[in-house]
C-alpha cells in the first residue's frame with residue numbers, strides 16, 4: 001500500500017498555499033501571494049491578506065489537484081495551519097479546511113505553522129536528521145527551535161521580542177525608498193555596498209542581554225538606529241549612501257541570526273541547523289550561515305526555496321507525518337490560534 | 348436540497364429542502380467563534396438531516412453585509428465544501444434572509460461595529476414571495492440611517508431562512524446575488540499612521 005495522500009492548506013500570512021504530498025513525496029506546491037496588494041502599504045496588511053485568501057482559495061485548490069495529477073477522491077486526509085499567524089487570515093484556511101474535510105469525509109489534521117517549516121524538510125532528497133536546531137525567519141516570525149522529534153518534541157529556544165526580521169527588512173527598505181518587499185530590495189541595493197562601512201547595533205548580543213535573551217532577537221532598535229543615521233545625514237544636507245546603509249543593515253541582521261543559531265547548536269551539542277521561512281531567500285543569510293556552520297562543524301540544511309517560504313506542502317507533509325504515526329485527527333471544533341506555541345505540533 | 352451557511356452575524360448552518368422545508372438548523376449568536384463552530388455545525392446539520400454531501404444540489408451562503416473576519420469564515424467554508432462535493436455555490440445577500448418575512452416596507456439593520464450599522468431598504472415581497480430590495484446594502488452611523496421605513500433590527504441571520512430564500516429564488520428562475528462579499532469598508536481602514544510610515548524617529 002502506498003503512503004496516504006494529504007492535502008495541506010496554509011493561510012497564516014500573505015500566501016495562500018495548497019500543497020499535496022504522498023507521504024514524504026511532494027506532488028504539488030501551489031502558492032498564490034497577495035504581496036503585490038501590500039506593496040503600496042509597505043508591509044502586510046492583515047485585512048488585505050485575509051480578503052485575498054478567500055479569493056485565491058478555490059483557484060489554488062484546483063491548480064494543486066491538477067499539478068499533482070490526482071482527483072479529490074484520491075485525497076486521504078486534509079491538513080491545515082491553525083496557528084500561529086494573522087488571526088483573520090488563519091480563519092479563512094481553518095473554515096475552508098473543516099468544510100473540505102467534511103465534504104470529502106476525510107480526517108483533518110490542524111498543525112503548527114512553525115513546525116510545518118521544519119516538516120518541509122522531510123520532502124527533501126536527504127532524510128531529515130534529528131535532533132536539529134531550526135532557525136525560522138520570515139516577515140511574520142523569527143524563531144529558534146530545538147526539534148528532537150518532529151511530531152512529539154519541539155522546544156522554543158528563542159524568538160523576536162519585537163519585529164520579525166522580514167518586517168525589519170520591509171521597514172528599512174521603505175525608509176531608504178527601496179520598495180516592497182524589503183528583502184529583495186535591500187539585497188539589490190546592498191550589492192554595491194560595503195557591509196563594514198557602517199556598523200549598526202546587533203540587538204540582544206550584549207553580555208547583560210544574553211543572560212535573559214540568549215536565543216531571543218530584537219530588530220526594532222536596529223531599525224531605529226538606521227533611521228537615525230539616515231536622518232542625521234539628511235539634516236546635514238549630505239547624500240545618503242544607500243548601498244552602504246543597506247549592506248550594513250543586512251549584515252547586522254544576518255550576523256545576529258547566524259550567531260545565535262550557531263551558538264544554540266554549540267551550546268546544546270546539536271551539530272545540525274535547519275533554515276526555514278521566506279528570509280532564507282536572502283543570499284547573504286545563506287552564505288554567512290554556511291560559513292559559520294562549516295567553522296563550527298555544524299551540518300546546514302536549507303530546503304528548496306519554494307518550500308522555505310510559507311506553503312501548503314509543508315503543512316501537508318507534517319499532516320502526513322502525524323497520520324503515519326497513527327495520530328488521531330484534530331476533530332472539528334479547534335480554533336485559529338494566532339499565538340499557538342511551538343510545543344503544540346498538532347491541535 | 349441545500350446546505351445553507353451564514354456567518355454575517357453569528358454562525359448559522361442549515362439543511363433545507365424546497366418540499367420538506369427545514370431539515371436541520373444550528374445557530375449561535377456568538378460573534379467570536381465562527382471558525383470554531385463552523386465545523387461541528389456543518390457536521391451536525393448533515394447528520395440531523397440525514398443527508399450526505401452528494402445528495403445536496405448546491406451550497407447557499409450569505410454574502411453579508413457583516414463584519415469581515417466572521418463573514419469570510421462562512422464564505423470560505425461554503426466554497427470549500429462545495430468544491431469538495433463538486434456542487435455549485437449560490438450566493439444570497441444576508442439581509443434578504445431577514446427581509447424574507449417582512450411584508451411591509453422596512454429598513455433591515457445589523458451591527459457593523461465601530462459605532463456603525465449595516466442597512467438595507469425593502470418594499471415588502473414580490474409575487475414570487477422574494478424580498479424587494481430597493482436600496483443598499485449600505486453602511487451608516489446610527490443617526491445617519493435612511494428614513495421613511497420602519498426600522499427592523501436583527502442580531503442574527505438564520506441559515507434556514509437564507510436557504511429557503513435560495514430555494515425560492517431558484518424556483519422562480521431568478522438570479523442569485525454576486526459572489527462578492529459585502530464588506531462595505533475598504534481593507535485599509537485599520538491601518539494607523541504609524542504603520543504607513545514616513546515619521547521621523549529623531550525630532
Ligand SMILES: [Zn+2]
Pocket residue numbers: 113117138140141277278309310
Ligand atoms: Zn512562515
